[in-house]
Amino acid sequence: MAARFHNPVDVRFGLGVSASLAELVGDRSCVVLTFAEAGYLGLLNTTVESLGGCLLGVLDQVPANPDVQDLETIWQAFIHLDQPPQVVVALGGGSVIDTAKAICTASSAQSFHQMMNHLTQGLAVEERLTCELVAVPTTAGTGSEVTPWATIWDKAAQKKYSLQGPALWPVRALVDPRLSQGCPASVTLSSGLDSLSHALEALWNRHHNPVSDAMAVEAAKTILRVLPVLMTDLGNLGLRTEMARAALLAGLAFSNTKTALAHAISYDLTLRLGLSHGLACSFCLPAVLERALGLEASRDNCLAAIFGDPLEQAATRLRAFLNQLGVETSFVAYGYDSAAEAALLDQAIMSPRGQNFLGPLGSLARSGR
Ligand SMILES: [Fe+2]
Known part of the structure; x- marks a missing residue:
């Protein structure tokens, strides 16, 4: 096609x-x-x-x-x-x-x-x-x-x-x-996680294409490698350059796919808790990733290129990456009990961004942490 x-x-x-x-x-x-x-x-x-x-x-x-x-x-x-x-x-x-x-x-x-x-x-x-x-x-x-x-x-x-x-x-x-060299730590982290979210959301997306895939995979790999190091060395211009390039590639990727379920989930957290956009749209990435695995072979290939084998460990690796950066990845940490989490997911999947998620609507019934 x-x-x-x-x-x-x-x-x-x-x-x-x-x-x-x-x-x-x-x-x-x-x-x-x-x-x-x-x-x-x-x-x-x-x-x-x-x-x-x-x-x-x-x-x-x-x-x-x-x-x-x-x-x-x-x-x-x-x-x-x-x-x-x-x-x-x-x-x-x-x-x-x-x-x-x-x-x-x-x-x-x-x-x-x-x-x-x-x-x-x-x-x-x-x-x-x-x-x-x-x-x-x-x-x-x-x-x-x-x-x-x-x-x-x-x-x-x-x-x-x-x-x-x-x-x-x-x-x-x-x-x-x-221009990003003087960016404070909190903004550096939130921005970097936003761009990681853009890259992954371009992959588990109904509008994915081979060009956006290539950009998104490269962006996500770079961010996973560079962001933790940059957070300990904020003035490092070489690392800043790598992150700027990755964020640009992620932006180009989702300029053609739009965002998906993680962004749809994020809006309630920003409105209700005032959580920064980058944290709000990244804390749930492991849970969304769990629901994206196995849906389409080409998606699994892209995710394997980012997270390596075995792919079943991808969500665990992503969760560890976020936890290492101080990001809580459970819904309960943000005040959602299991009923509130289910209601939030139901609302998110029915929203325009949620509808871009590749998975069938019923996939949300699968448990995530
Ligand atoms: Fe975003």
């Missing part, structure tokens, strides 16, 4: 590649969207200086896990710039890049209202961006720089929204591992 892989993002990868930002922006007007700590981490000065007179402003109010209220606040600042920017530079992790995607589709009150409708109703955003989006990730994990969707939360309503559609592909991604 013919396979198709499509990703339109112009990706530049390597140490120092972010220095080409000013050249890519040229003489076009631009705004930098970022997070409050970017200045403190030393990520902003060089960027601001390089953009010179083209820079209309820096909007640095993007919080972690932005919600619809945050989106409106940032959008208000965006439309009150001296003029509409031609380029939006998203400098940050997934929260910043996702917010930038939403903002870029809304240049007027009417279009903001339309975007919010698309967000809350899950409709695809077809219109092209009103300005060019250049994603410059400062963490190794999100993959948002190469995907056409964005997550925005509604904390008051306890809901997670997903904005998606062809208008949300960034035009360019500058993946410079040096």
